[in-house]
Amino acid sequence: MQPQPPRRSTHATNSPLNRIVYDRWGEFGRPVVLLHGLLFDRTMWWPVAAELAADCTVIAPDLPGHGECPPRTDCSLERIAADLATLVDDLRLHRAPIVVGHGTSAWLVIAFADVYATHCLLTLDEPTGELPGTVDDLVRAAGLAAVPAQYRQFAEPRRDAALLRAYASWKAQPPTRRLAVAGTGPGPPGPAPERAFTHLTDPEGFASRLRALL
Numbered sequence: 001m002q003p004q005p006p007r008r009s010t011h012a013t014n015s016p017l018n019r020i021v022y023d024r025w026g027e028f029g030r031p032v033v034l035l036h037g038l039l040f041d042r043t044m045w046w047p048v049a050a051e052l053a054a055d056c057t058v059i060a061p062d063l064p065g066h067g068e069c070p071p072r073t074d075c076s077l078e079r080i081a082a083d084l085a086t087l088v089d090d091l092r093l094h095r096a097p098i099v100v101g102h103g104t105s106a107w108l109v110i111a112f113a114d115v116y117a118t119h120c121l122l123t124l125d126e127p128t129g130e131l132p133g134t135v136d137d138l139v140r141a142a143g144l145a146a147v148p149a150q151y152r153q154f155a156e157p158r159r160d161a162a163l164l165r166a167y168a169s170w171k172a173q174p175p176t177r178r179l180a181v182a183g184t185g186p187g188p189p190g191p192a193p194e195r196a197f198t199h200l201t202d203p204e205g206f207a208s209r210l211r212a213l214l
Helices: 043-053 075-089 105-115 135-142 149-154 161-166 203-211
Strands: 009-012 020-023 031-035 056-062 096-103 120-122 178-182
Touching: 020 043, 031 075, 031 105, 043 056, 043 149, 043 203, 056 075, 075 105, 075 203, 096 105, 105 120, 135 161
Parallel strands: 031 056, 031 096, 096 120, 120 178
Antiparallel strands: 009 020, 020 056
16 A cells, blocks of 8 residues: 655744744655745645655745735845744754745745755746836736646735735845746746746646755
8 A cells, every 4th residue: 555645734833923824744854945926825835745745844834914824014035034944943854945936935035045054946937126016017927827727726816915015125136046946037027937837837847846856
């Protein structure tokens, strides 16, 4: 009989002021941290995590104000990166994580790696320049049309202008990066890249790509 793959479990960090809600798959192996972009939530990673979970420990958190994570006053890249580093450290897996960022979270991934130990980075659909001015602009730039119908439930944006105001400090990507492997390459906010949402257009293939980095 084949062993059952790790099941998803949902957790929350203990800090009441900086609480992060996250899903976890697996108990052992290198941690892989999957970060959604602004207006989306951690469920966008479920198809990939289900494919990958037998080989590592997968962590998919909600950013503050997204999904089940409560809003906060400090949503700076540095503050959230520090909270993610604490989360990874508390897992006590004793291995540097692979950190993956979709869309605007590409900037968070780079900020994380500038300060904390990482095995490698992966960025997808990374924008350049400042955040789009409105929620509609950001949703339009995301390239949702590329997501197959069976996966659209994992890519439902939260059209809340307050989120853009809360994340106003995310104006441009950090100036340095240690190691980034672009998924679809940087592109200006506007027309969607040809293969936006690579992790939802081909979850199995994207999981294989991550597996090769372990």
